[in-house]
Amino acid sequence: MRGFVQAGVIAVACAVALAAGLAATGVMGARQAPAGNGGDLDAQVQAFLESRRGQWHDLNVPEADGRTLHDLIVTKRFTRALEIGTSTGHSGLWIARALAKTGGRLVTIEIDPGRHRTAVANFRAAGLEDYVDARLADAHELVPQLEGPFDFVFSDADKDWYTNYFTALWPRVTPGGCFTAHNVGAARMRGIREFLAHIAALPDGTTTFDRTTPAGLSITCKTRR
Numbered sequence: 001m002r003g004f005v006q007a008g009v010i011a012v013a014c015a016v017a018l019a020a021g022l023a024a025t026g027v028m029g030a031r032q033a034p035a036g037n038g039g040d041l042d043a044q045v046q047a048f049l050e051s052r053r054g055q056w057h058d059l060n061v062p063e064a065d066g067r068t069l070h071d072l073i074v075t076k077r078f079t080r081a082l083e084i085g086t087s088t089g090h091s092g093l094w095i096a097r098a099l100a101k102t103g104g105r106l107v108t109i110e111i112d113p114g115r116h117r118t119a120v121a122n123f124r125a126a127g128l129e130d131y132v133d134a135r136l137a138d139a140h141e142l143v144p145q146l147e148g149p150f151d152f153v154f155s156d157a158d159k160d161w162y163t164n165y166f167t168a169l170w171p172r173v174t175p176g177g178c179f180t181a182h183n184v185g186a187a188r189m190r191g192i193r194e195f196l197a198h199i200a201a202l203p204d205g206t207t208t209f210d211r212t213t214p215a216g217l218s219i220t221c222k223t224r225r
């Protein structure tokens, strides 16, 4: 099990997956992906990831961090996910793989057309296209327009905008939901220090850190009312 589980951070998984239709969020398609597509899909995703192992060269997360995100979503039964910074889809594949098990869906945003195209092709090749709504957009503009709510956010685009993304999205994160951010181990990167100070001072959230890889992942979860 992952470090955050060992640390007892995840004490209780949600008893019931949030059931409200994703269409009501205003950001996802009208069709909700079926929960738990069985072992066949998971085996297909696993085979795809194995076929691409060592070939993720577009600032993609290491496999271990993808797995951490996957485990967090499955353990907490998250269903309404947002990723900022798709690149070619490595983390998105791990997130969507988890959502295929919880019956959720991912909105993921990428500004670079070539990376977006490759990501869409990767989601399709892995059999996960029903679980992903991949947007080609500038997240600075799109994020404030997203209605939510979200129970899972993964921030992995421009670090100097992390605090802005967080500030825009936190009100739309459900109680018990988590905002995760990559590369928080790089304290000298512009924006990271400010982001860390911001999440440390939250009155309604608790942050833990997963340091499985040097990149570092923060996991900020909203207090349940």
Ligand SMILES: C[S@@+](CC[C@H](N)C(=O)[O-])C[C@H]1O[C@@H](n2cnc3c(N)ncnc32)[C@H](O)[C@@H]1O
Pocket: 058, 059, 060, 061, 084, 085, 086, 087, 088, 089, 090, 091, 092, 109, 110, 111, 112, 115, 137, 138, 139, 140, 156, 157, 158
């Ligand atoms: C670190 S990479 C994401 C890696 C991806 N999460 C993965 O693991 O496969 C960051 C991505 O964010 C994109 N990006 C940067 N600024 C952005 C913005 N304002 N809106 C949307 N995407 C942006 C970059 O083009 C880049 O592909």
